[in-house]
Every structure is written in structure tokens, then in C-alpha cells.
Amino acid sequence: MASSLSSSSSSSSLKFTVRRSQPQLVAPAIPTPHELKLLSDIDDQEALRFQVPMIQIYGKQASMAEKDPVEVIRKALSQTLVFYYPFAGRLREGPHRKLIVDCTGEGVMFIEGDADVTLAEFGDSLQPPFPCFDELLYDVPGSQQITDTPLLLVQVTRLKCGGFILALRFSHTMVDGFGYQQFMNAWAEMARGATKPSIAPVWRRELLMARDPPRITCNHREYEQIQDTLPSSNHNLIQRSFFFGRLDIAALRKSIPQHLQHCSTFDLITACLWRCRTKAMQIEANEDVRMMCIVNARGRFNPSLPVGYYGNAFAYPAAVTSAGKLCQNPFGYAVELINKVKGEMKEEYLQSVADLMVMKERSLLFTTVRSYIVSYLARTNFRVIDFGWGEAIYGGVAHAGAGGFPAVSYFCSAKNGKGEEGMTFSIFLPAEAMERFTKEFNDMLRNQNQPQSTSNFIRSTL
Structure with missing residues (x-):
């Protein structure tokens, strides 16, 4: 891998x-x-x-x-x-x-x-x-x-x-x-x-240790071990970046029913990418696909983790459905799946992950078969980190992929060529799938009654 x-x-x-x-x-x-x-x-x-x-x-x-x-x-x-x-x-x-x-x-x-x-x-x-x-x-x-x-x-x-x-x-x-x-x-x-530092660092890693004895209390579909029956598609990959602007988000929101209007920007763009990527990969309709949503747990503890805690405090619960249902249902179907799985992230969920890790001696890897992971870092806005030279022109993750697993995208705060504030993400795909993804992505935004999409293909290659 x-x-x-x-x-x-x-x-x-x-x-x-x-x-x-x-x-x-x-x-x-x-x-x-x-x-x-x-x-x-x-x-x-x-x-x-x-x-x-x-x-x-x-x-x-x-x-x-x-x-x-x-x-x-x-x-x-x-x-x-x-x-x-x-x-x-x-x-x-x-x-x-x-x-x-x-x-x-x-x-x-x-x-x-x-x-x-x-x-x-x-x-x-x-x-x-x-x-x-x-x-x-x-x-x-x-x-x-x-x-x-x-x-x-x-x-x-x-x-x-x-x-x-x-x-x-x-x-x-x-x-x-x-x-x-x-x-x-x-x-x-x-x-x-x-x-x-204005915020004093806090170690306190004992707050996220497994219980004694450890016990798994939640369903962790992100760690299911699945046999892949198809040849690997992780060859001859290229990388491209895309930009989401304010009008793009508004366009996606217009396309979901009223009962989902509370959903976050993360829900909308994650659902959009999941559908577009699944279509681009031409996955069989009966095959299950996964979207692992990285969810910060800091504010989901009672009491909250201390201000200044800088250790890992997230999990990535998985939304799972068939490729056919994901691609053939209205867009709101994917948004609802993402919103629901994010809601599973409570203190107990993260504690259950810690217990699972100890029971498996930390060797358990997330499911990689027909999986995609999205990390929403736009809220942290690394561009505002100022060493004395002002705001960064770009600040964030250097490329998609993580630890050798290519199906990871990061959303980082960015401006496009017109100076519009938004967020950028990059994605690895085989060349032919990338062309299909680009078309699906642009078509999806164009079809949401938006006169002129502000989304723009930024660049290809690593």
C-alpha cells in the first residue's frame, strides 16, 4: 500500500x-x-x-x-x-x-x-x-x-x-x-x-486510555475486515486539486430537502465527493462503499477535554451503503448518511475505539476496500499562522493520501485565483477515473441551478 x-x-x-x-x-x-x-x-x-x-x-x-x-x-x-x-x-x-x-x-x-x-x-x-x-x-x-x-x-x-x-x-x-x-x-x-504560548500545552494522554477491562460498546464498521475480490486500482495515480466556493456550497444546499437544511458544510461536501468518486471508480452497484468521516471529539466529552490538549482526539466512523444506492438516490440520501454517522461520535464511541485498540494490540487498520476518508481542516485555517510575514498564501496539508493510503482527502482553507475565500481539496485517482470525477464534480455543481459555478479545477499532478 x-x-x-x-x-x-x-x-x-x-x-x-x-x-x-x-x-x-x-x-x-x-x-x-x-x-x-x-x-x-x-x-x-x-x-x-x-x-x-x-x-x-x-x-x-x-x-x-x-x-x-x-x-x-x-x-x-x-x-x-x-x-x-x-x-x-x-x-x-x-x-x-x-x-x-x-x-x-x-x-x-x-x-x-x-x-x-x-x-x-x-x-x-x-x-x-x-x-x-x-x-x-x-x-x-x-x-x-x-x-x-x-x-x-x-x-x-x-x-x-x-x-x-x-x-x-x-x-x-x-x-x-x-x-x-x-x-x-x-x-x-x-x-x-x-x-x-497564549494557550498552554496540556499532555493528559491518560484521558484517552482504554478502560480496565476494555469493552467494545459501539459498532465500528470502519474496522471491518473485507476481502477485496477486484484487482488493485492504486496504480498510475494522479492528483488534482479542486476548489469549493461559497456559491458552490449554497448550490449543494439548495438540492437537499428541508429536513436536512441543518446539515453542515462538511456534510454537503463530503457527500458530494463520495458520490462523485464512487461514480468515477465505476464500482458495481451491489458492492458496499464506505465514507469514513474524521470527527473531532474535543467538545463531545463531559466535561470537555482540557483547553490546550494537543493529542489525537478524533475517530472516523463509517457511513456504509451500496454503490447503487449512493449513486441512484437523490443527493440528500448521501447527506443524511454522513450526518447520521457524524452523530454517532460521542465520548463513548471514542472510548470504545480506545478499548478496541488495546484488545487488538493496536494492530487493527481501518477498512481500505472501497473506502474513502475525508478530513475537514478548513475550520482550523492554517493560513492565519503568522511568523511575522503576515498570513500565508497557502497553509495546509501538502498532498492527498495518508500513510500510503491514497483515498484520503483534506479540506483546507484557501483562496481561488479570483481572490474568493473557500476551501480546496486534492484527490488521488487513476487517470481515467480522474477525468470521470472531474466531469461528475463539475456537472453536480452545474446542475444545482447555479448560473456559473465558482468551482475550478486548479491543477493536476504531484
């Missing part, structure tokens, strides 16, 4: 190289506690044992002309690690595959780079997938391991125009999207001169 993401084709004409320094370790600015910290039983499940690539793109800022972004960001990182010192440690695997953070204070990996290219040369490529991403984030040999390696890999690349790109990879076992945003905000605050 891990090899499938590397087979995407490229149509971007922009090619460049980055002159890089040797990777170095950035340690906390002052000594930090040397101790062992257990990850939660949600953190260390098999599905999260990978590193997530992120990217922040910043333009030139006249008021920062005398400042070197590499030095500012490196120093602020060292200061931030004083408060988030577990990130400066290393993961170890204990009995029953339990992951433990050894807070050694060794630091995270940092690379300085210079590229002979301007932001203007990227054109409309300032959305995933990014040209020459392997130049913007050097894959240091051995750095993608889960244990005994730095938990954060950072590269800051200066551009010829005065802008810069911050690309990084973080271990998903340490944080989820909200936790990552909290860490990044703290880092940016330190870069702007703060002496401590």
Missing part, C-alpha cells in the same frame, strides 16, 4: 532545485524534563503511525526585509520546544506495542534551503500538489521511521523574490489537526516576540 502514492504523473512545467544545508537538530532553548510519557490508546493506533507533510507559503513583507526567515523560525522553534518538549524526544515501543515518548531533549530535525525561483513562477501551483515538493522538504534517510527518530522534520526555503516556504512533517501519533494548529500557533507567537 505504501508505494501507491509515488506513482502519480506530473504535468507541471516548473522545475527547480534547492541548495540545502546539512540537516541539524534544533533542541529546546533551555533544559527540559527528561522523563517517559505514554501516548494515549487513540494516539498509538496503527492507522496513525505515519508522518503528515504540511506546507506554509509566505510572500515578501517589506517590514521584515532585514529579517532572515530561517533564523527567526529556527530560534522560535527552539523556544517553542521548551513548552512542547515531548516533540524534542523520541518514540519508543514498549510491551504490547505501546508507544512511549522518551523526552530526551535531543531536538527536531531542521534544514535550511535556498531556491532560485520566485512565487510568481509557481503560477496556480500554490495549491496541492506542489511541484518539486521533494526539493522543498528533503526526505532525510531514516526520518520516516516512527520510533527512534526525530518527531518533526522542518525545512525553511528562501525564495528569490523574498518570500519563503516552510515545509514540515510531523508524527501523527503526537498530534491531530487541532493539536498541530495549536503547536504552530505557539511557534508563530514565539517568532513574533512572545515569551510563552
Whole structure:
């Protein structure tokens, strides 16, 4: 499965190289506690044992002309690690595959780079997938391991125009999207001169440990093990990005019945993608298809998880139906399925997942057969992370796919070429399926009585 993401084709004409320094370790600015910290039983499940690539793109800022972004960001990182010192440690695997953070204070990996290219040369490529991403984030040999390696890999690349790109990879076992945003905000605050984060980090991973004895109390269809009778379609994949604007969302909402008008933007766009992707893949009508919805559980606890908790606090309950029902029923059918499965996410559901992980010794992987996963990160808006150079031109996940599983899309806050606020997502599909998906996606928006869709195909390729 891990090899499938590397087979995407490229149509971007922009090619460049980055002159890089040797990777170095950035340690906390002052000594930090040397101790062992257990990850939660949600953190260390098999599905999260990978590193997530992120990217922040910043333009030139006249008021920062005398400042070197590499030095500012490196120093602020060292200061931030004083408060988030577990990130400066290393993961170890204990009995029953339990992951433990050894807070050694060794630091995270940092690379300085210079590229002979301007932001203007990227054109409309300032959305995933990014040209020459392997130049913007050097894959240091051995750095993608889960244990005994730095938990954060950072590269800051200066551009010829005065802008810069911050690309990084973080271990998903340490944080989820909200936790990552909290860490990044703290880092940016330190870069702007703060002496401590405005939100103090909270570890408290014991809050999401399995019960003793563990007991499964919910139906977890996201973990059903299914035999795939068809040959793999994860070959010769390409990636394209698409944009959802305000009018696109309004158009989708017009097409659902009154009793579903309470449904969220997430429900609408997830249902839209699920239908379009299923049609594009030409799945047999009698075959079951799954949409796993990543749902944040922070506000679903009583009492809520503490402010500042930066561990993983989500599950991905699965909506399941046949391909025929999904594609032949009105659009509201898919929306209702998504809305219903999201409603299953309560404190008890996440507790049941933690118990399941312990009972299976963390080795259980989600169902990959005819499955699709959507993560809605638009609410976190990584573009507002300001290291002193203002809002990012793009901030978010660097490409679709996760941990070698290509059928994962992330929604990130973005602007389109006309300056309209909205969100972008990218998707991996075989070339022929991608053409069908593009047509289904555009037709679906066009058919919702919208005079002119603001949705636009942004770019293909990784």
C-alpha cells in the first residue's frame, strides 16, 4: 500500500532545485524534563503511525526585509520546544506495542534551503500538489521511521523574490489537526516576540486510555475486515486539486430537502465527493462503499477535554451503503448518511475505539476496500499562522493520501485565483477515473441551478 502514492504523473512545467544545508537538530532553548510519557490508546493506533507533510507559503513583507526567515523560525522553534518538549524526544515501543515518548531533549530535525525561483513562477501551483515538493522538504534517510527518530522534520526555503516556504512533517501519533494548529500557533507567537504560548500545552494522554477491562460498546464498521475480490486500482495515480466556493456550497444546499437544511458544510461536501468518486471508480452497484468521516471529539466529552490538549482526539466512523444506492438516490440520501454517522461520535464511541485498540494490540487498520476518508481542516485555517510575514498564501496539508493510503482527502482553507475565500481539496485517482470525477464534480455543481459555478479545477499532478 505504501508505494501507491509515488506513482502519480506530473504535468507541471516548473522545475527547480534547492541548495540545502546539512540537516541539524534544533533542541529546546533551555533544559527540559527528561522523563517517559505514554501516548494515549487513540494516539498509538496503527492507522496513525505515519508522518503528515504540511506546507506554509509566505510572500515578501517589506517590514521584515532585514529579517532572515530561517533564523527567526529556527530560534522560535527552539523556544517553542521548551513548552512542547515531548516533540524534542523520541518514540519508543514498549510491551504490547505501546508507544512511549522518551523526552530526551535531543531536538527536531531542521534544514535550511535556498531556491532560485520566485512565487510568481509557481503560477496556480500554490495549491496541492506542489511541484518539486521533494526539493522543498528533503526526505532525510531514516526520518520516516516512527520510533527512534526525530518527531518533526522542518525545512525553511528562501525564495528569490523574498518570500519563503516552510515545509514540515510531523508524527501523527503526537498530534491531530487541532493539536498541530495549536503547536504552530505557539511557534508563530514565539517568532513574533512572545515569551510563552497564549494557550498552554496540556499532555493528559491518560484521558484517552482504554478502560480496565476494555469493552467494545459501539459498532465500528470502519474496522471491518473485507476481502477485496477486484484487482488493485492504486496504480498510475494522479492528483488534482479542486476548489469549493461559497456559491458552490449554497448550490449543494439548495438540492437537499428541508429536513436536512441543518446539515453542515462538511456534510454537503463530503457527500458530494463520495458520490462523485464512487461514480468515477465505476464500482458495481451491489458492492458496499464506505465514507469514513474524521470527527473531532474535543467538545463531545463531559466535561470537555482540557483547553490546550494537543493529542489525537478524533475517530472516523463509517457511513456504509451500496454503490447503487449512493449513486441512484437523490443527493440528500448521501447527506443524511454522513450526518447520521457524524452523530454517532460521542465520548463513548471514542472510548470504545480506545478499548478496541488495546484488545487488538493496536494492530487493527481501518477498512481500505472501497473506502474513502475525508478530513475537514478548513475550520482550523492554517493560513492565519503568522511568523511575522503576515498570513500565508497557502497553509495546509501538502498532498492527498495518508500513510500510503491514497483515498484520503483534506479540506483546507484557501483562496481561488479570483481572490474568493473557500476551501480546496486534492484527490488521488487513476487517470481515467480522474477525468470521470472531474466531469461528475463539475456537472453536480452545474446542475444545482447555479448560473456559473465558482468551482475550478486548479491543477493536476504531484
